[in-house]
Amino acid sequence: IRTTERPETGYGYIEKGDPLPNRGDAGTSGVRAIREKPSREQAAEFIRRGDLWNSGMFVWKASTIMNAIERFLPDLHRGLLQIREALGTDREEGVVESIYAGLKSVSIDYGVMEKAKNVLVVPGAFDWSDLGSWDALWEVSEKDENGNVVRGEFIAIDAADSLIQSAGKLVALVGVKDLLVVETKDVLLVCRRGRSQDVRKIVETLEKKGPASYL
Known part of the structure; x- marks a missing residue:
């Protein structure tokens, strides 16, 4: 999301990379880095450079995100595979309850998106606010x-x-x-x-x- 003038320290920011040709007129570009919860000084610098707020709207194929989870969060990936094997069986409820409760809590931003390199961003020019404060x-x-x-x-x-x-x-x-x-x-x-x-x-x-x- 295109930022306003205020440096929000509770938001994540997307540092834009080079614009990509032949991607239509949506302003698609690469992503240099994703930064969560910066200091006020860092947030002000992101705004000055024209970087974007990370609204947490992600689009991917199931296979793509599962490959990323396998690479960056292998314990989570193993747990998800165990759950997948039990889906649709009489073991489903018990497996989901036992496996899911033991998985480490981590946001997709910290766990995957800050580490992934195959990320593109499309700027959104609409009003948006994270009502978390x-x-x-x-x-x-x-x-x-x-x-x-x-x-x-x-x-x-x-x-x-x-x-x-x-x-x-x-x-x-x-x-x-x-x-x-x-x-x-x-x-x-x-x-x-x-x-x-x-x-x-x-x-x-x-x-x-x-x-x-x-x-």
Whole structure:
């Protein structure tokens, strides 16, 4: 997807290679590299160069992706072959449950696409957003006259361009802007808009130091 001006650190990026002739007028090009979750500085550089967001829309033949999985994720490939052999038999349910549960969890981006060399990209010139962050939700949501996205009880005095998500409590903001305020039954999150991808650092801290009850 063609990028906007904002450097998103929660997205993957596709570094375009040389354009390919005789592929129609879709702008098809090779892929130099696929980079997941870059730093803010790296994301800004990708945007400056005209690289693309990785939207995760992949097209391949079954044989092609299976060959790639065999090469880059051999344990996963062996497990998939065991499952395939059991499909349509009375062993299917048991084999799927036992084998799948033991497979290592890995995304297709990290496991295959970052390593594969036979990859082409076609730029998509349409609006797209990965609604996996509070920043993305603010971007696509309807806003009030002050640029606020409000879900719940809210009072604002000179507060603008913020997202407020409340599960019950009244949220009052005075003299602030560009905030993300998310209140749930047991947790309150307040962060600067544009930093919501850093919430994963809170999760990492909880995983290391606890309390685990918040995970």
